[in-house]
Amino acid sequence: MNLRKKTALIVLITFSILLAIVYSLSQSILLGSYKDLEQTQASENLLRILGTLQNEQSALESQVLDWGIWDASYEFIRGTYENYIDENLPDESFLNLRANLIMFINTSGELVYRKAFDLTEQQELPFPQNMEKHIGIGSPLMTVTQTKNASTGILILDETPLIISSGPILRTTGEGPVAGVLVMGRYLDGEEIDYLSDLTQVSFTIYQYNDSHLPEDTQEAIASLSMDKSMLIQPLSEDTISGYKLLPDIYGKPGLIIRMDMPRVIYHQGQQIINYFFIFMVISDLIVVIILVVLLEKTIISRLTRLRTHIKDIAAHDDLTSQVTILGNDEVSTLSHEINDMLKQIANSQQKLKEMEQSLVQSNKELKLNVEELEKFKEISVGRELKMVELKKQIKELEERLYSNK
Numbered sequence: 001m002n003l004r005k006k007t008a009l010i011v012l013i014t015f016s017i018l019l020a021i022v023y024s025l026s027q028s029i030l031l032g033s034y035k036d037l038e039q040t041q042a043s044e045n046l047l048r049i050l051g052t053l054q055n056e057q058s059a060l061e062s063q064v065l066d067w068g069i070w071d072a073s074y075e076f077i078r079g080t081y082e083n084y085i086d087e088n089l090p091d092e093s094f095l096n097l098r099a100n101l102i103m104f105i106n107t108s109g110e111l112v113y114r115k116a117f118d119l120t121e122q123q124e125l126p127f128p129q130n131m132e133k134h135i136g137i138g139s140p141l142m143t144v145t146q147t148k149n150a151s152t153g154i155l156i157l158d159e160t161p162l163i164i165s166s167g168p169i170l171r172t173t174g175e176g177p178v179a180g181v182l183v184m185g186r187y188l189d190g191e192e193i194d195y196l197s198d199l200t201q202v203s204f205t206i207y208q209y210n211d212s213h214l215p216e217d218t219q220e221a222i223a224s225l226s227m228d229k230s231m232l233i234q235p236l237s238e239d240t241i242s243g244y245k246l247l248p249d250i251y252g253k254p255g256l257i258i259r260m261d262m263p264r265v266i267y268h269q270g271q272q273i274i275n276y277f278f279i280f281m282v283i284s285d286l287i288v289v290i291i292l293v294v295l296l297e298k299t300i301i302s303r304l305t306r307l308r309t310h311i312k313d314i315a316a317h318d319d320l321t322s323q324v325t326i327l328g329n330d331e332v333s334t335l336s337h338e339i340n341d342m343l344k345q346i347a348n349s350q351q352k353l354k355e356m357e358q359s360l361v362q363s364n365k366e367l368k369l370n371v372e373e374l375e376k377f378k379e380i381s382v383g384r385e386l387k388m389v390e391l392k393k394q395i396k397e398l399e400e401r402l403y404s405n406k
Contacts, residue, residue: 007301008293015285022281026274034270038241042233045202046243046260052200053247057163060184061152063097064167068182071172077104077112077180085113095119100162101128101185104169105135107145107178120191128157135183140250141166145178153250155185156208161256162187188256203261209246209254217242218259225257239264307336314343 067073076084089102094117104113111132116125135141140151144166152165164185168178186192188206197203207214214222221232221244230246241264249255 007296008289011289011292011296015289019278019281019285023274023278026277030274030277031267031270034266034273037270038264038266039233041266042241042243042260042262043231045200045262046204046231046233046245046258048200049196049202049204049258049260050245052196053163056186056196057152057165060099060163060186061150061165061167063099064152064165064182064184065150067184068167069170069172069174073104073169073182074171074179077106077169089113089115091117091122091124095122097184098186099184100125100187101131101164101183103131103135103183104180105142105183106180109136109142111135112180128159130158134250135181141183142181144168144181148176148178151250154188154247154255156210156249156255160187160189161206161208164250205259205261207257207259209257214257215259218244218257221259222246222257235264235267236261241267307339311339 072081072084072088075081094100094102094115098119099117100119101116102114103111106112114127114131116127117123118125134155140153141164144151145168148168148170150165150167152163155162155164162185164183166181166183168176169180169182170176170178193204193206207218209222217236221234221242224232225244225246232244233241234244235241241262243258243260243262245258245260246254247256247258
């Protein structure tokens with residue numbers, strides 16, 4: 001793999017790692033912020049539902065006090081106003097009061113009047129059979145005879161839960177003694193929940209705490225809820241987040257579970273923003289990678305390639321006197337100058353080698369001549385030695401002859 005490919009690969013890998021880190025951080029930080037914002041909005045929606053329920057309870061309580069602290073109601077509970085019901089509590093009054101249940105109870109705990117009414121069908125309903133057990137001695141609904149204050153809360157009946165409020169029956173001036181208790185109730189049925197949902201613009205459902213057919217997610221939420229920690233927010237899926245609120249009944253025991261469902265618009269917006277941000281980062285990084293590669297190509301790689309080409313040409317032509325020309329004032333140009341210095345040193349070394357070679361050739365020639373002369377001298381010396389030997393031999397023969405003649 002050449003330097004150009006290696007450089008591009010290193011830059012690409014570096015930016016890929018950077019993208020992965022940025023994406024992970026955005027997932028954990030940015031998306032976490034959107035999740036927190038989603039949790040906050042879900043909590044606010046759930047609190048809005050609770051606020052609306054409290055407003056309904058307060059409105060019902062105000063109606064109970066308005067009707068209870070009234071001379072006409074006071075005379076009716078004492079038995080001195082026989083036409084009170086016909087004149088004041090026709091069916092239209094139930095519709096105006098949005099009351100499903102009205103009871104008048106005297107101080108002895110006896111029901112003087114009771115009626116249940118269907119606001120949707122606009123007709124009378126059978127009175128709840130188990131209602132009377134909640135108006136006996138010790139009931140929170142009856143404590144108003146001692147405190148002269150209204151008592152409002154949630155009452156769980158077998159049929160359906162209802163918002164209920166009780167107040168003392170007094171004269172219009174607020175003077176007593178308390179003649180009895182006025183109770184009004186409003187069913188938390190489907191129509192009422194739809195009405196409250198329209199008011200709050202939030203979708204929610206109400207379940208009884210002891211319902212054996214609760215949805216699985218609500219059952220799991222109940223396991224995490226308590227009277228101390230009565231609110232829980234958790235995602236149900238990628239598209240829905242739910243909030244759960246535990247409401248006590250008038251006895252202070254767990255009574256209702258409110259489940260609020262909200263589309264995860266904020267979460268998906270966060271995901272979209274992160275995806276757009278990631279796409280932007282990818283495009284930006286690709287542009288940066290291309291720019292870096294082009295700049296590296298122009299400022300370094302192409303100059304190194306040109307340097308390599310010059311060196312190959314010098315090697316091909318065996319011309320060490322050529323110079324490498326790389327303009328600039330950086331490491332590449334410095335390297336070209338050092339290569340030129342090296343080429344000069346190599347050229348000088350080659351010149352010295354040539355001179356030494358010539359000197360060696362000349363020395364070889366002179367040595368050869370000396371050897372030839374030495375050979376000639378040797379031949380002459382050998383010839384002389386032979387002559388000397390022959391001469392000595394002749395002298396010896398001559399001496400022998402002389403001795404023999406004697």
